[in-house]
Amino acid sequence: xxxxxxxxxxSFTVVIGLLFVFTVIETGFVISISGRIPDxxxxxxxxxxxxxLPSCSLGQARKVASYRNRELQAYIEALIPxxxxxxxxDEQLYSSTRIGSFTKSLQHDSLGQVLPASYATLxxxxxxGLQTDFEAVQLGGPxxxxxxQAGLAxxxxxxxxxxxxxxxxxxxxxxxxxxxxVENYWMALARDVSFDQYGLEPITQAAITEIGGLxxxxxxxxSASTLFRGSAPGCSTGxxxxxxxxxxxxxxxxxxxxxxxVYTPNLDFMTNWTEFxxxxxxxNPTASQTYVPNFKRYMINGRDISRWVHxxxxxxAYLQAGLILMNMGAxxxxxxxxxxxxxxxxxxxxxxxxxxHGY
Numbered sequence: 001x002x003x004x005x006x007x008x009x010x011s012f013t014v015v016i017g018l019l020f021v022f023t024v025i026e027t028g029f030v031i032s033i034s035g036r037i038p039d040x041x042x043x044x045x046x047x048x049x050x051x052x053l054p055s056c057s058l059g060q061a062r063k064v065a066s067y068r069n070r071e072l073q074a075y076i077e078a079l080i081p082x083x084x085x086x087x088x089x090d091e092q093l094y095s096s097t098r099i100g101s102f103t104k105s106l107q108h109d110s111l112g113q114v115l116p117a118s119y120a121t122l123x124x125x126x127x128x129g130l131q132t133d134f135e136a137v138q139l140g141g142p143x144x145x146x147x148x149q150a151g152l153a154x155x156x157x158x159x160x161x162x163x164x165x166x167x168x169x170x171x172x173x174x175x176x177x178x179x180x181x182v183e184n185y186w187m188a189l190a191r192d193v194s195f196d197q198y199g200l201e202p203i204t205q206a207a208i209t210e211i212g213g214l215x216x217x218x219x220x221x222x223s224a225s226t227l228f229r230g231s232a233p234g235c236s237t238g239x240x241x242x243x244x245x246x247x248x249x250x251x252x253x254x255x256x257x258x259x260x261x262v263y264t265p266n267l268d269f270m271t272n273w274t275e276f277x278x279x280x281x282x283x284n285p286t287a288s289q290t291y292v293p294n295f296k297r298y299m300i301n302g303r304d305i306s307r308w309v310h311x312x313x314x315x316x317a318y319l320q321a322g323l324i325l326m327n328m329g330a331x332x333x334x335x336x337x338x339x340x341x342x343x344x345x346x347x348x349x350x351x352x353x354x355x356x357h358g359y
Contacts, residue, residue: 077159088168100172105282107140112277141282175216183211183219187228191302192265195240199224228302241305242321246298249324256320259296263289263307 090100096116103114106122118138125133129152137145155161170176186207190198198204204227211222220226220236229235249256269287270276279285289307299305 077163080159080163082160082163083165085162085165086168088171090172094172104280105139105141105143105145107138108277108281110277112280139282140280141278142284143282175214176218179211179214179217179219182214183207183228186211187302190228191306193302194300196300198227198240241299244321244324245308247324249320250327251323256323257296259298260304260307261291261296263303264292265303 088100091098094100097113098119099113101114101119103119107115107118109115115138118140121133121137125137125148129149131149134145134148137148139145151161153161170180186203190203190207193201193203199208204224208222208224208227211217211219211227219231220229226236229240246258248258267290269285270279275286299308
């Protein structure tokens with residue numbers, strides 16, 4: 001008898017629980033678990049106003065369906081474990097000098113080492129995430145940190161930024177990092193060498209020889225066709241620069257010209273300690289880039305690429321590549337609803353994304 005009564009009680013409890021869940025889903029009941037709701041929204045999230053407010057009769061079903069979908073996607077995302085964010089240990093290893101950490105625009109001594117008090121204010125802000133602490137970071141000059149709170153923002157599409165991770169950077173004392181620095185210096189020295197001259201002139205020949213002799217080089221085996229290329233699949237295939245950078249394209253009624261105004265060649269910066277230290281402290285540059293007057297061309301060397309990367313819109317490369325593929329009639333992925341039939345230039349694959357985000 002006791003067993004039967006217990007079974008009945010459990011069944012009753014399960015039914016009540018399912019009814020409660022169904023009621024929650026049907027009404028769109030919202031339970032706030034956030035402790036960081038802005039003051040101007042706190043009144044809205046009171047127990048008396050946590051259900052979805054009535055809408056036009058034709059729109060209420062859509063509103064409830066939208067809420068259900070968002071709640072379901074948030075739940076699915078919450079099931080994915082958040083990875084630990086490792087580091088390479090340099091911050092602790094060099095705790096007295098912080099020479100293995102980012103310190104640009106903070107306050108430095110005459111040796112270029114960050115002042116402990118200045119670095120401590122940055123750590124305080126990073127630990128708390130508070131706007132007031134970021135405003136109190138002790139900078140060394142007029143230039144400011146660029147978007148230091150970007151990693152604290154929440155994304156409502158895809159994974160939360162902090163749910164993603166990447167391997168730690170190589171340590172400061174490693175041969176791996178030394179190899180990366182050697183490559184960077186050679187790229188600087190060769191930035192005015194045309195891509196089609198790689199391996200045919202003294203600078204890039206010397207770069208190929210030295211990089212090829214490094215003890216812990218992680219990139220492709222250096223040669224005239226692989227110099228300064230990445231190690232990801234496909235990076236060593238084809239010409240050095242994507243052919244998309246040489247193609248005219250259309251964005252609506254506008255034509256995108258792939259040619260750029262180019263920087264003046266053989267113009268160098270931060271080649272002495274005084275200028276380097278001033279820039280490290282966040283001072284404004286005493287000189288600026290100049291352009292070859294009344295001249296445009298396709299990108300042909302490293303200096304041209306640096307100009308493009310310095311001035312491009314964040315998502316520009318991906319958007320242009322997508323537009324080029326669409327306008328040339330490239331086949332769509334089979335899983336897309338537009339894949340079979342129709343004009344591929346009229347499907348407007350990008351429009352829902354950018355209209356939805358206000359672009």
